[in-house]
Amino acid sequence: MTQVERTANGQSAQQKQQGPWHKGAARPLIVFVLALALWGILWQLVAATFFSPYLLPTPSSVAVSLWSTIESGELPAMIWMSFIRIMIGFFLGAMVGVLLGLAMGSSDTISGLFDPVIELLRPISTVAIIPIALVWFGIGESPKYFIVAYGVFFITVLNTVAGVRQTPLVRKRAAMCLGAKGWRLFFLIVLPSAVPYVMTGLRVALGSAFTSIIAAEMIAANEGIGYFIMQARLLVQTQRIFVGLAALGLMGFAADRLFRLLSHVLLGKYVRVAR
């Protein structure tokens, strides 16, 4: 989240409108691109000099391969497939996670009921859940949604519970003596107070969604980026493995940026903290 620098004069009012793309970002962007170019050149030199293309292809050959898979429509189709699975799984997991988290955060009974189950299931990674997901849901799209949602759920629920519980007592009391109670106290004070925690949880969960879907696609799919990478390995097309990895990195980066932008636009004011 973009933290607003506090100033004593009126400038901060203008600063708060700026998203992740503010003026100061121009210089880091140049540094970012330059550093990336530098590492690219180094990779090119090392790969061309010391390695067989089957072990480490040069970035230029990866770029050529990348372009041809984009041109043929193969890569965009794979990206789209994985993207849809991530979005649906993420949405399902996040929805259940936030709702249960809000309930658990506000009620000791509900928390006591679900806590033991969550604590015992949480250490089981999404990769370990793939076989049973396939048994339960077959080999269609639903096991992929389930696997993504599973990972997203745990991260979201824990952060939401923390968000609800950290609502400052003074803030709740201030609202109570101004006449807020029950549902209004919850929706107008507790829920907005939990937003920063929920957003952080969702952002971490989005990263986990990428991890889960690639694992699922490597084991049981015939479309998607995970499948694409696994196929390239079986055919020993190393530069295509790199194409898949590059696409994955860019997707994750773009998704995180998009998430930050959206949450800033939609919920930016709830991230304000008086300090």
Place this chain on the structure above:
Amino acid sequence: MISSEKSFLRLDRISHFFTSRGIANDVLDDIAIGIDRSEFFTLIGPSGCGKTTILDIVAGFVSPSVGTVYLENKQVTGPGNDRVVVFQDLYNSLFPWMTITENVEFGLRMAGVHSGERADRASAFLALVGLKAHAHKFPDELSGGMRQRVQLARALAIQPKVLLMDEPFGALDAYTRRALQVELLRVWQETETTILFITHDILEAVFLSDRIGIMSPGPRAQLIATLDVAIDRPRTLNDPAFAAMVSRIEDLQRDSQRVVHQ
């Protein structure tokens, strides 16, 4: 006079104790206070003596172990907008995602006041505390002193019967504290609100109050004396009556400590 049935706000023989992890905490012992309508009453005592617990009990956040609080002869059973608290906390008392105006309107919104009247009243009370120019800012854009003014405006906007102030200026620098004390007196005289004020600052208590209740150090804190501050306002430090009142309170506090230590 103390705790007469005619008092506007009456703390009727309040005692408070609780057990935490097997350790008994005896906080308050038989506190009886009667406060008149429009009176400025201050409770003074050392840190940890249970002043804030008394305020939490009057606010309805905490139920006393023994005794009852009456406001206009009606028993206090929980928080309500007839008793609004101004907190010491500069960071969490205001709602950070709401503008200053929205903060001041919050109590009115809860009371079902429609939006037109809400806006009028918010702007009137922001004007009263001198913050009209900052109406559309957010709390994180204000200084500590300004935030406390917003709290004051927000509390007064719903015209509570009693204003409960829990060391409201305790976290401010000396200069701002002084300015806000003067401002609070002006606002109190204009609105004729009843105030229960808490502080450990003797000068602050004497500067502001009609009457001062002096508490012994906890645990088992008691009210050791209640003094009328019969000094004309505006009060100044170099008034001999002011100095006499301060040293009288200091003496009473010293005596109470001696009793505890024996």
